Amino acid sequence: MAKVGLFYGTQTGNTETIAELIQKELGGDGVVDLHDISSSETGDFDDYECIIIGCPTWNVGELQADWEGFYDELENIDFNGKKVAYFGVGDQIGYADNFQDAIGILEEKIASLGGKTVGYWSTDGYDFNESKAVKNGKFVGLAIDEDNQSDLTDSRVKTWVSQLKREFGL
DSSP: OOOEEEEEOOSSSHHHHHHHHHHHHHTSTTTEEEEEGGGOOGGGGTTOSEEEEEEEEETTTEEOHHHHHHGGGGGGSOOTTOEEEEEEEOOTTTTTTSTTHHHHHHHHHHHHTTOEEOOOEEOTTOOOSOOTTEETTEESSEEEOTTTOGGGHHHHHHHHHHHHHHHHTO
């Protein structure tokens, strides 16, 4: 079975916690390698055909600081033939006009570099105004709101990971 590379940036620890939940749900560290983007290099992406990107939306619709610092480096990664899934952590009530923007920003860039987006997620059950992460009526990846809907996180992760297993062919 092909290993999955999960690359995340975290500011408060929430995104790292979700990354660990996803890793566990996908089968543990025998299946998923976790990479904190703050200590990652472009070559770290080469080993994976299936990639998961995790990024919280920070401030007003911005990338988390470590992803912001790595953003230009994405140009140096060959994403052709790679399946890429996204998850984001954000606050749909406090930041209703840019909920999950960060994963939308990353998905747009990585898709332009040849990455095939998988893991689209329904917007049903969320209450927000706008998001750069919505494409064709769905989020480009799993949307987590620990501030307002933490009671739904576990079931959302389980459902999404089940979908990813099919889409990744695991």
